[in-house]
Amino acid sequence: MAPALVERQAETEDRTFYALDTHEAFRKAGFYRILVPRRYGGYEFGADTFMRVAVALTRGCPSTGWMYTLGAAHALAAATIFPEEAQDEIFATGEFIAPATIMPSGSAVRVEGGWIVNGTWSYCSGSPYATHFMGHTLVSPTEGAPPEPMVFIAPREVWRRLDDWGQQLGLRGSGSHSITIEDGFIPDHYTIPGHMSQYSVADGTPGVRLHGNPEYGGGPLSFMNLESAVLAVGIAKGALDAYSDLMRTRSTLFPPVVGRVHDPDYQYWYGEAAGMIATAEAAILGAVRQWQEACAVGPEAFTAEMEMRLAGISRQSVQLCWHAVEGYLLPTAGSSSVRRGERLERTWRDMSMLHTHAGYAVFLAAKAQRELAKAHFGIPDGLAG
Template identity: 30%
Template sequence: MPNEIPSRQELIDRAAELVPLLQKNALWGEENRRLHEENLDALTESGLLNLRVPTRYGGYESDMRTVVDVIAELGRGDGSTAWVMSVFAISTWMAGLFPDEVQDEIFAKPGVRVSGILSPTATAVPAEGGVLLNGKWSFNSGVLHSSWNTNAAVLLTPEGPQPVMVAIPVADLEIVDDWHTAGLRASGSVTTVARDLFVPEARVLPMGPVLQGQHRSQANADSPVFRAPFMATACATISAPAVGLARAAKESFFERLPGRKITYTTYENQAEAPVTHLQVAEAVTRIDEAEFHARRAAGLVDANAAAGKPWTLEERARVRLDLGSVCRRAKEAVDILNDASGGSSVFTTVPIQRIERDVQTLNLHAILHPNTNFELYGRVACGLEPNTLYV
């Protein structure tokens, strides 16, 4: 029987329904440095974990615009939940690039949660029937709540080192509880360690072809969703939490605005002060700009995938540009609204201070950092070669 795929709006509505729950559990998540089980249950029951699951396993294979809009909506409730959801979405999509027999193993149970790491901080050496893996992956967002990890490593071969992605059951990894941070505290982005871990050959995926939009799945070969190159897919996806945080900052500010005065001034009502009008207008403008860049990146991924169009280098770099722009504009909006929120906003029960720390943490991420992304696009626009493989 054909799998019924919800519309984009229906999935956004499902995400919106979760926002009050995510807001309620946000402080608990900060204090416990992990997502509340209620959040995870809600993501499962809403079907949102199916966004990037292949349809033959009951998933939706949602397009990138849907993925971005849904995760941004979750970000209105909690930045850490939105961030982990973006990692789930990317890693689930990555699982769909492995050979079909590996996918059968990963997606054997409905609602499986897959997380992963792009940084190749482990090494693999050939062994009979597979590889032996050693190393660690820090910042492993969502792994505390996952069954599988799709992690990058370097395969050491006689021909030289080769970047690969490995699919690993989380139960095979050692977890180091070291996530003590200022922002995205509930993401539980701990370190994981592999020690002489054997990984079968089928679960070792060369990354060179993947970065160019090629993979080993026969069943997903004709799906537009799985034709997109890795970096464009990943960058468009992880732009969404920043958009959600900027929206959350706006909502948090306006919830507290009625009846607030500006202390040590004659303004008994902050909403009547011209400085407030300027701050609000500037913040809203930046939120709109962040949304534009997130949707432009998602639209390019969807359009090229649907048309089967090869990506130009400029297009690949432009998605990185859009990601950097989303993060910078979102942070600017949050900064403005946080500055306008007064001294009482520093209490942990006031969301704006958490939103500020979360968006700052996003902007420090190596792939999301605006300056890194802007430099990359500028190099390409000026006719130079990229200074990274991750484009």
């Protein structure tokens, strides 16, 4: 599918999400069932298969890969942390597409059997074809107590997608629209106290007890961090493809004028970038295997240090991809190759946009390193010195 996605990058950006026939092709291929439990008609193929599909799609079209990945990935989290009653309902069709946001927003009022939720949540990647939405809001656990996060699942009929995406620097076709809920009823079994990224698997999970698959017992935070790095690898591989085409079709700028593919400098720039991207891919797929191996060991393997070590691998993988594109491919491709609409120009914009994502720009860029050191040396939270 990737070659066809390359050809449709421009129209995907104009539409702000991938086409309906692309969505139907993904459905037919079973992409939305990869992480859904077999109990509900899913394939339960595992994190490694899902991540490889994400890389392949993102390599063809970063916006499409981003929208698919951040819509389909959260089937794993939902199957891990939510109770059987909720899973029986949300996975009833065998497909689950749900953008998830980490920033608590809106409000929730307690009513009999659940909550009345109101609010708007931004950056809901995957929303155009989503079956559900996973968000956070703040609620007080008891009257007068300070508000705390609560994660909830909202079925499609409860929310509305806003037409507010497409003017950003990059990833203009990623379907990252805002979602708004007006007096939406969310039943209790569709809610969990706390923040999804801080969910502890130490005592086991509903997913493992229900499905018997250890991958439904892994740490949600580390899995979310792996997603960012996998997307960066896909984007960088697409940029390398574009550079390869230039190597084959263009000549050097200075004498002796030869095809770039025969020029030692271009050979070096290509080789250096290719090595960095291959290293990033090997690192992140290795991290995915580590995550799966930890799942097999059991919840005791998901220590804070282990989670932050995987975050560190994710960070370095993104950095390698960025340095390959920004340091070697973009500056040596030539200005005509980065005109608006050129594939290399688009991949640079998309990777630049990835750098503004809070998961990377805030958490992976700074907080994760400190948390890794604190976990390794046993420094309690809140102790600065």
